[in-house]
Amino acid sequence: MQYWLMKSEPDEVSFDDLLAAPERTLAWFGVRNYQARNFMRDQMRVGDGVLFYHSSCAVPGVAGIAEVASTAYPDASQFDPASHYFDAKATQETPRWTSVDVRAVAQGRFVPLTELRAMDALEGMVLLQKGNRLSISPVSAGQWHATVAAVRKPA
Secondary structure (H helix, E strand, O other): OOEEEEEEOOOOOOHHHHHHOHHHEEEEOOOOOHHHHHHHHHHOOOOOEEEEEEOOOOOOEEEEEEEEOOOOEEOHHHHOOOOOOOOOOOOOOOOOOEEEEEEEEEOOOOEEHHHHHOOHHHOOOHHHOOOOOOOEEEEOHHHHHHHHHHHHOOO
């Protein structure tokens, strides 16, 4: 099993949206970074752990725990001219972008970025490295367990 941190802007898709979705599952769409796409396409497996992270908001942080719920498949938004994520170079025969489905596992308490930065167990976490902007990044087992413990800790 592998572990991932996946960033979403809460005004587009929040962890609450995931909890409210049928079967608590949504497509992770709109990734337009090749490295993040390659993580989904080449490395993610059903059952992998996901730290669902709210980004580009007043208080960024881990909003919940999820899991990868499908293998990679073509992101439908790349083919939709009305979508913000439309890609004129993508075709049904040669899609460029990938989605996976993500399923909510546990909400717990929100863990803000400031608290994550203060956790010694997260030293070296990609999210905390200066200049990191990846929407999907790998998380070590130790970083996963420390973050999940923080999410599950009583407020």
